Amino acid sequence: MGQTFDAKELLDERYGKRGTERRENFRDDAFLYYFGEIIRNRRKELKMSQDQLAELVGKKRPYISRIENGEDIRISNLVLIANALDLSIQLTAK
Helix, strand or coil: CCCCCCHHHHHHHHHCCCCCHHHHHHHHHHHHHHHHHHHHHHHHHCCCCHHHHHHHHCCCHHHHHHHHCCCCCCHHHHHHHHHHCCCCCCCCCC
C-alpha cells in the first residue's frame, strides 16, 4: 500500500507553521487561485468569452485574465464579476 500523508503536517513542512508569514502567503495565493478557477469555470459554463465578461463588468479583458490566473482581486470587483456570472458570495463567522 502507498505512503499516506497528513495534509497539516505536509503544509507545516513545506510552508511553515500556521500563522507564519510564509504560510499565510501560501494561504492567500491558494484562495486567489481558487477564486480564479471558480470564475473561469463559471464563465466557460455560460459559454462567455473573457471579452464578454469584461464588457459586462466594465473592465478590460486582460484584467479578467489576470483574475482567472490567480492575481489579486478587490472585493468590489469580485462582487461585480460574481453578479455578472450569477454567482453568490457568502461570508460566515468562524
